Amino acid sequence: MNSPLAAVRAVPRRTWLRYRFVFLVLAPVMALFIYVRILPTGQAVVMSFFKWELIKPAEQFVGLDNYANLLKDDNFRLAFFNTTIFAFFTTIISVAVALLLAALLARAVRGRLGGALELLYFAPVLVSMVPVTLGWREIFNYNNGILNAGLGAIGIGKQPWLSDPTMALIAVIILSVWKQLGYNMIILIVGMRAIPRVFHEAAAVDGAGAWQQFRHITMPLLAPVLLFVIVITTISSYNVFTQVYVLASDVQGAPGRLVRVIVYDIFENGFRFFNMGYAAAEAVYLFLIVIVLTIIQFRFLRGSDQ
């Protein structure tokens, strides 16, 4: 009874009838989703078992060779490491800071000031990634960037944000947290405002302070929303591409070290080196990583909820 399929089979006929309108209106969207998402993903899985060039498909069946070779590929291992570090810190920081801001803006700061602050924090979400990254590239500039100027004002030396391997990764994390923060904050604010005030009022009558209310009322009731935010942020973090591509793009002369991430590696293998089968195997690895992480997060956070 615990498996999803068993659960679906156990649904009585009247429930299906009750939901038929829902299924009816969802059908065209699901059909489109299957066509543009599920089928290409299935094709990618098939492709991963072949030596498959971009313009010379299905050249040779190679079984699991692409998967095995990837595990020995230094670029893939580096990309996996960088992407995991990036996803971990981007998710942790953007969710934690968003939670803090949401707690302040949902209850403490209301009215026009609250609205203005919400807009301010959400604004980066509305701007597309390429111009944002170009702007941040100037902010990170070693000699003329505002970030190093600010650090200099407080006695910290210039940092090679775009040229040092570690600093370049940190720079991408900073940029991405800034971009993701507003989205996470808005979702969490909505979640917090959906919690009936009566719980907080009752707790206050019982003498609970702000922290105790947050810890024992807000957080447990916010858990499903928090789960959604964490899953979405993790998935989008594993798909990081535009930032690293633009920060290291072939501009004439601006320093820009490439932070190799999985999607960039897939792109390079597929569209520069034409090794689509190899790139497809890499995409399947990414798929599995995201699936496993999503299941872990569901289990962990759902478990703590119950």
Added chain:
Amino acid sequence: MQQSVGLRKGLALLAALGLAFGACSPAATTAPSAAGTPGATAAGGSTAPSASTAVANPCGDAPVALNIWGGYPEMDAVYKKAGEAYTALHPNVTFTIFSTDLRGFEQKLTTALPSNTAGDVVIRTANFLSRFIDQGLLAPVPDDLAAFVKGGSYSDTVIQDSTYKDKVVGVPIFSSGTALYYNTDMLAEVGLTAPPTTMDMIWDYAHKLAKTDASGNVTRAGISFRLSGQGSGVAEKFWILLLQSGHELVKETSPGSGKWAADYNGPDGAKLLQIYVDGLRDKIDSVNIDADAKGFENKSAAMFAREPWVVADIATNAPDLVGHYGSVSLPTGDLGGTETMFVPTSAPNAACSWDFIKFLTEQDQQLSIPTIAGWLPSRNDLDLTAFLAANPGYEGFLKKPAGMKVSLTPPLPEFDELETKLATHLVDAYADYANLAGNPDKIQALLNTWADETNQILAKGGHGS
């Protein structure tokens, strides 16, 4: 209630799967002075087959829209001007021009050519397009045009660069090469009166021209290397300097054998990498300052090696530098490159497309390339003396020392992969210069490791020795 919970669980799982599937799915420069143009004339060679006076009008009388695709946006104005001149001769023909940055353009071609959605004329190197030629996605060059290409109007190097498997596969339009740009004011500042003409002089000049601030940070590179960035550019710049010692990135083990091997891991390659990392240690350049054309234009670099388009770029972006810089040929070797015109097999107006390609090979159109875009025309039977007199920034490209060897990108489909992977290693080595400087053994070990990888890629592509 139990069932509803089960249904919600099922839907939640579907939603999670959907999210996971989503995660995996494929997701002007101002022209330099044109004063030289009127005096420029064809200096010999064969005559281009006439485009405008063809026997039968290849574009017919019905409206025809030709779409021209290229990877160099600064060339758009050349195509536009040529298109207007062609439309004056053939009023039923109109043009649209598409270009984007080179890498973006290559990626677009890789999907557009197989799906028959590319432009009517596509312009890229024969080397890059060789895979597409193998797949029959690009039409063969008409016999009269192939004969023209081989008929004396182009240098042997340009003909070779437009040839694949012993056949002329495209028609050259503009060519590239590299020269060393130098800031004359900076040279004078340290008492240097003439540009460097040997590699030893270049390194000596670089040390003299570099500047640091009180904290030891480089504020001016004596010579700007390519030290970072994605793609193969870092390795290509290394290769150009390697050519000065007579070595390539990869070399055919014997001419015509089709077997290739890494050629950068010998003593000359090790010496060059040593110069790079020692130079970073000695602060003749830094990974943290603006480099390349941008660095030269904002005076963060005293010298750097690059293609001719920089002359036009300087005129637009750093006009105060005009008259305060020069270019000189690299000592003994150059890396040639020819952008070549092709017609996709699927092009609906192939005859008209080829006729426009002929038109672009005519003298007037070829001579407009340097004046409008800064690149050099592929034809070598044009007299550019007056143009050079009006635009001395081109000296390093138009005055080459006797015996200069021009190398070309090898006709290997896997070359971009091995060059890009070498570039990744070089970027790592430059970042690790503190550990490598003054350590020839470590450098040689690194080069040998990289060469193994290069040879494996060649072997995988069927070209290993």
